[in-house]
Amino acid sequence: MSPQQLQLPDGSRIPYILQRRARRTVGLRISAEGLVVNAPVRLSIKTLETMLLSKAGWIQSKLQARQDHPAPVMHWQSGAxxxxxxxxxxxxxxxxxxxxxxxxxxxxxxxxxxxxxxxxxxxxxxxxxxxxxxxxxxxxxxxxxxxxxxxxxxxxxxxxxxxxxxxxxxxxxxxxxxxxxxxxxxxxxxxxxxxxxxxxxxxxxxxxxxxxxxxxxxxxxxxxxxxxxxxxxxxxxxx
Ligand SMILES: [Zn+2]
Known part of the structure; x- marks a missing residue:
């Protein structure tokens, strides 16, 4: 698991967490910590980031939605x-x-x-x-x-x-x-x-x-x- 940053053409950056996995495809998910990318072990960062850039619009809208509607958290106490x-x-x-x-x-x-x-x-x-x-x-x-x-x-x-x-x-x-x-x-x-x-x-x-x-x-x-x-x-x- 390693923190990375995706540089966008407009100069802004999207931080993401990269997890290398024994898998064939790239998986994206928005967690409480932000963008999490599961990538095949041998996929180069360059190829990966080209793919991420093509999905930057989707990623940004998902991150924004998460910010606008934070997931409710469970409070483990009486009355919950x-x-x-x-x-x-x-x-x-x-x-x-x-x-x-x-x-x-x-x-x-x-x-x-x-x-x-x-x-x-x-x-x-x-x-x-x-x-x-x-x-x-x-x-x-x-x-x-x-x-x-x-x-x-x-x-x-x-x-x-x-x-x-x-x-x-x-x-x-x-x-x-x-x-x-x-x-x-x-x-x-x-x-x-x-x-x-x-x-x-x-x-x-x-x-x-x-x-x-x-x-x-x-x-x-x-x-x-x-x-x-x-x-x-x-x-x-x-x-
Ligand atoms: Zn099914």
């Missing part, structure tokens, strides 16, 4: 709101070192920790619980829809990807982003059906979408709703 299956719950944190389990009680997510001021311990405990809920919930949905599609239930892995909600690889393994457990059930069902359909169609062809539609007829509105709430689903983090 969290989402679970589309329902808003209120965090209720107390000094209760012996309360091992996170519990849901009348719209509250109750978390016992040795020290309520230790927000990173609270965050770790809640995130671990969310991932457990996600694993159980997604597994059930995957089994249900795999049966409808007439295929064996594929192995499920949870992911923490920044930009993808799900993926399915050529080995038939399905990855679902644990953050989806915050979304309403119909959105999770859509993503599950989307990835399952890839077991039969490894592409986004009309045949693929027809298959998705046969499993999950209302997929268009679910896909739209997921885009709408995407930023919200990323609020919950350790940071």
């Amino acid at each position: 709101s969290v989402l679970l299956l589309g329902e808003t719950l209120t965090l209720d944190i107390h000094n209760r070192p012996r309360q091992r389990q996170v519990q849901i009680d009348a719209g509250r997510l109750s978390v016992g920790v040795p020290d309520v001021e230790d927000t990173s311990a609270v965050a770790r405990k809640v995130l671990l619980w969310y991932k457990q809920q996600a694993g159980q919930d997604f597994q059930r949905r995957l089994e249900l829809y795999a049966a409808r599609l007439g295929v064996p239930t594929p192995p499920l892995y949870l992911s923490n990807a920044r930009s993808r909600w799900g993926s399915c690889n050529s080995r038939g393994e399905v990855r679902l982003n644990w953050r989806l457990i915050q979304a309403p059930a119909h959105i999770i069902n859509y993503v599950v059906c989307h990835e399952l359909a890839h077991l039969k169609q490894m592409n986004h062809s009309p045949k693929f979408w027809a298959l998705v539609g046969s499993l999950y007829p209302d997929y268009k509105s679910a896909e739209h709703a997921l885009k709408q709430m995407s930023a919200q689903l990323h609020v919950m983090s350790l940071g």
Whole structure:
């Protein structure tokens, strides 16, 4: 990871963080720290920057948008709101070192920790619980829809990807982003059906979408709703 600067023709500069990765294409993302570029290990800086310059307009508008609408941050303290299956719950944190389990009680997510001021311990405990809920919930949905599609239930892995909600690889393994457990059930069902359909169609062809539609007829509105709430689903983090 190294800080770089892209010099624009008008003399201004865009700072960026360069991360070399075992990949074939260049990936750009706007993070809280600014522009992050993931580039193939052997790509020269010159080639890379020529490519970045061709996208300078897009990069600048994204950076500006981020500045105008900073992503909301999660405050790990009592009273903060969290989402679970589309329902808003209120965090209720107390000094209760012996309360091992996170519990849901009348719209509250109750978390016992040795020290309520230790927000990173609270965050770790809640995130671990969310991932457990996600694993159980997604597994059930995957089994249900795999049966409808007439295929064996594929192995499920949870992911923490920044930009993808799900993926399915050529080995038939399905990855679902644990953050989806915050979304309403119909959105999770859509993503599950989307990835399952890839077991039969490894592409986004009309045949693929027809298959998705046969499993999950209302997929268009679910896909739209997921885009709408995407930023919200990323609020919950350790940071
Ligand atoms: Zn897909």
